[in-house]
């Protein structure tokens with residue numbers, strides 16, 4: 114606080130942003146509640162390649178395994194942060210997803226089911242299958258049921274870090290929003306190759322990420338790069354926010370062709386991929 118010419122207290126610029134900016138709020142709460150204590154273990158995490166800070170909350174291999182069991186305030190700050198950086202682009206993304214009139218969409222890493230529910234509202238015929246870890250899937254399917262959409266949203270448990278993860282065929286569109294950044298490059302290749310094996314030549318695979326090399330402002334690039342500290346110390350020990358060029362390389366190495374490369378909203382990049390006809394393994 115400062116005082117004005119009449120000696121009355123007034124809010125400083127920092128105070129204004131702390132009170133009125135949602136971006137500031139979600140980032141500060143995420144840093145304080147999710148990351149702060151765990152970052153004391155950053156050096157150990159860098160050395161071991163495991164999220165050593167996560168032991169501040171529980172004994173899981175990754176934060177995603179423990180998400181539904183985190184303390185309530187930590188869970189709230191995690192989901193608020195996650196949703197803040199997804200929700201704002203869903204409306205524009207829906208227009209792109211439904212250009213091809215998909216009847217079945219697989220939402221990989223569908224989390225609480227927010228996008229699946231928006232798909233149901235956007236198109237009366239589409240069926241969404243959410244693929245996620247058991248804790249998140251249960252939450253998503255409960256949300257679908259509570260909103261009367263249980264006939265249109267189904268689910269499949271999958272752990273992409275298991276030995277041989279599989280997904281069924283039958284998707285017209287495979288959707289991955291803010292999902293690949295939860296994995297190392299090697300793991301991403303495994304995920305994308307598994308998806309390619311379940312795709313036909315019409316299937317679209319859509320990737321949405323906030324890419325470090327696609328930011329308009331240096332501060333945004335810096336903040337995204339710093340998010341890697343969360344991935345190292347808390348999330349999984351081995352992932353990060355990627356450059357668009359890295360994601361394109363990985364998609365191509367997995368047997369995909371990037372058909373469209375679209376900027377969405379302030380920070381996001383959307384890739385529409387198809388199976389590469391000429392790809393030889």
Ligand SMILES: C[S@@+](CC[C@H](N)C(=O)[O-])C[C@H]1O[C@@H](n2cnc3c(N)ncnc32)[C@H](O)[C@@H]1O
Pocket residue numbers: 177180195196199221222223224225244245246249271272273274289290291292295
């Ligand atoms: C950052 S959230 C993104 C959620 C949502 N798609 C969005 O755009 O907001 C990543 C999602 O990937 C899931 N996930 C992480 N690791 C996973 C794994 N090993 N197997 C399956 N799903 C996983 C998480 O449970 C979570 O729902």
